[in-house]
Amino acid sequence: MSVVLYISPRARGGVDVWMENIQQAMERAHLPCRLRFLPHFYNFAPFLLPLALRGDWPGPARLVHSGSRAGYFLRAPGRPLVVTVHHLVADPSYRPYTRPAQRLFHRLERLYDGLSIAHAGAVACVSRYTREQVVRLYGRTDARVVYNGIDTDFFRPPPKRPAAPPFRLLFIGNRTRRKGADLLDPLLEQLGPGYELAYSGGQRGNEVPIRSPRAVALGRLDRPGLLQAYHTGHALLFPSRLEGFGLAVAEAMACGLPVVAARTSSLPELVVEGEGGFLCPPDDVPALAEAVRRLAGDPALCRRMGEFNRARAEALFSYPQMAEGYRALYEALGVSFPGGNRGT
The missing domain is CATH 3.40.50.2000 (Glycogen Phosphorylase B;)
Structure with a gap:
């Protein structure tokens, strides 16, 4: 039975990779979870998610985990919400690298981020830098840092590299x-x-x-x-x-x-x-x-x-480190993982 539901609209970027990585990391640690991607469209209209997700959509999951753009609209009765913040468009350093049309949408995204961060049971940030922005811009002082993990069994050095030059x-x-x-x-x-x-x-x-x-x-x-x-x-x-x-x-x-x-x-x-x-x-x-x-x-x-x-x-930055970081976060919300192996 899945304890955690990872759910988010497809972002067509690093957030999608993170979702896949965290699912794999938790499964390797024998921590039951399920991954569900939603259509990319809901990145731009997350407020429609409550209409699209009907009935008991989290199923047996006891906790819902999403990103900061859609998290507020993925709250489920009786289940804690965890939001991971990857970056914030409200960060003033972000503005020079956006187009005028993006800036219009980012006004809404700042609102979505703020709602998700304010209403989540727990907030995780993928770096100390991101946490600093969450605290400074949204005042969420209890946000924790959980570094992204990658598959270090797959991503490993080759037996031999090609010689240079070039x-x-x-x-x-x-x-x-x-x-x-x-x-x-x-x-x-x-x-x-x-x-x-x-x-x-x-x-x-x-x-x-x-x-x-x-x-x-x-x-x-x-x-x-x-x-x-x-x-x-x-x-x-x-x-x-x-x-x-x-x-x-x-x-x-x-x-x-x-x-x-x-x-x-x-x-x-x-x-x-x-x-x-x-x-x-x-x-x-x-x-x-x-x-x-x-x-x-x-x-x-x-x-x-x-x-x-x-x-x-x-x-x-490995799967075990990420899985253990999120496990501790979930357990602080009262969600336990019977049978899970620590440090695997």
Whole structure:
């Protein structure tokens, strides 16, 4: 019998991956749960969810867990609601990377986030940075940090990486300005010959085009394709200007890659400067280029940083760590898991 129902409209992004990850993490820990995705449309009209979900829609679940956009509208009588906050559009740092039409919708989304955060029995945040924003913007001082977990059994280092040159950088994610995709062409131009960038296709339209002849489009990657990309790269490039967590960073770390990222928002919580990679000032292409050159010129440094990142991902960003964090949160609400195994 499922104890927890994970339910959310499809977001066509990292939140969907998180939903799938948490279900798998809980099942591996023998904590009964069920996952239900709702049509993408309800992201824009979550207030219609009570009309669409009729009867005893949670079924046997004793707790409902969703994201902050739809959570308020997924409350069920007699069952605690847990909301996980991934990022907040009310964060002032988010505004420069939105279009006018998005800003209109974000006015509503700020309302939805606020209602969900205020009325949830418990609020989880995927990073300390995100928790700081929840406290500052919505006053929810009891919000807890539960880092996202990734499958470190699947995302693991390859037996052997291809030799450089070229030194192959990876960019994984939606190619938006917020993610720093507009910095990729200038960076490749500054790096010059001997470097290559492999980049994935995101899940949204109107992405920033990459025109450099040293850039290789990987298209939209499924899970095996994503692993192959991490196995054939030499470093992850993640110049994002704003992140709630940074799922691709955790995956790359688990695969033993060093990371070059921006020193902003949640990213310093993942990447340890000088140990697992380099953190550069946001928008600083020369600093990014210098960090990449250091890695390309020192294979032993790449190897040490990759080993450090693998150990860090296993310790902080794994399925067992995420499952135990949420288990403790659920039990604080009075929902127990008979027969569950701790620390598995």
